[in-house]
Amino acid sequence: MRRRQVIALGLALAASGLAGAAGCGAQGATGRGVRGRFAIVPQGDRWARVAGALATAAWDAGFAVSRHDQATPITVTGLPALAAAELNDGPTLLDTATPLARLAGEIEVVLVPAASKFRDFEDFGAHLLARPGETVLAGGPRGEPDHLLFGLVVRGLGADTREVVYTGYPSSVEVAAALLGGKVAAAAGTLADWRHDIRKGRFRALAVSCAHRVDGIDAPSLLESGVRVDFAAWSAAVGPHGMAGDTRDAALEMCEAVSDSAPWREVCRRRGWSALPLFGDDFAAWLATEIGRTRGVLRDLGLVDTDSTTCGPSCVSGH
Known part of the structure; x- marks a missing residue:
């Protein structure tokens, strides 16, 4: 079937x-x-x-x-x-x-390790815009909300969505390990999954996906950061x-x-x-x-309406 x-x-x-x-x-x-x-x-x-x-x-x-x-x-x-x-x-x-x-x-958050070179979302966005293929992103499985959010963010920044490199993981535990191990530059996930580690200082929130700031999270909304996304x-x-x-x-x-x-x-x-x-x-x-x-x-991510039998760089994992 x-x-x-x-x-x-x-x-x-x-x-x-x-x-x-x-x-x-x-x-x-x-x-x-x-x-x-x-x-x-x-x-x-x-x-x-x-x-x-x-x-x-x-x-x-x-x-x-x-x-x-x-x-x-x-x-x-x-x-x-x-x-x-x-x-x-x-x-x-x-x-x-x-x-x-x-x-x-569930509100999503874009985050990086505490020691990341990206100081804020503006810094991250500029790097992603200039070097999308060198800014490896991570989150849940391909085609699910974390991946969709990054697709919307990249599109909102004006970068080439199909040049984005995204790695999907089965859970936030594996995403955290990839972030801390330097395998990926930034990740997206539900705020509920990451709030504790953000408060503990292991990771920094660069932006939240809703239209307004969230109490207890020191990060702007994507809208506030110039990306017209409410997600x-x-x-x-x-x-x-x-x-x-x-x-x-x-x-x-x-x-x-x-x-x-x-x-x-x-x-x-x-x-x-x-x-x-x-x-x-x-x-x-x-x-x-x-x-x-x-x-x-x-479609922008190359996951639907494509004649290719492969996904290209935007879907590194999941085959």
Whole structure:
């Protein structure tokens, strides 16, 4: 089975509720069905915590969260799944699901070892612009948010994206070793993964990916640094494709109630997520632009829409 078929099948299985519900007290939803009964499931393990938090907050807000076969499936997914669909020439979320709400995102950070020659983002950006092939970058696997962020940064700087050398690693532990060992010049990753080591002084943050500075991190935003990029590894809730009007309205009501609730704000604070509430048609319109942006940067990186059988220097690892 081709990978794009596997991805589409995975979303379909999650949407059918076969993956099980992520939430507390899910079986006890009887009597709470006035505003709809929902089975909240993650598309994959990486969204299990978000799905669990959404289910818990929805239950606390009075909505029925159930594993019952007749419950309406709500799937929690996000940017990596969107990128994977593009990489595998698969259908988009707009083709396979009903957009309900953008929920939260993980802010990314561009960082270097404490002893790096790059004093700040301006210094790093100038070197990357002048010598992209000599400025080895690192982060998570190719085509995932860290790689996408660097593609957007390089494009924002005006450098040749296909000249960028990027090495993908399975976790931040390997990225840290590569940085400290001098194998790479700079890395990108979620702020939650790197905040402790930045505070300990092992690494320095050059910039954060959101539109504003982050409390406790002595680094400008990319926008403040002259790069027009506002980026987060976002997560979202979607319903089945062709979701009926009344059911969609009830699901939107649930997502809006959760996003405005104290339990949801608390779990976001505790997990280091940024709340990114956007609902219904507004979310669908934003999602269309995000699909376009993601497709564009993957093309710039040479990962899609290329006649070559190799990726070129921008994808050093992962073959």
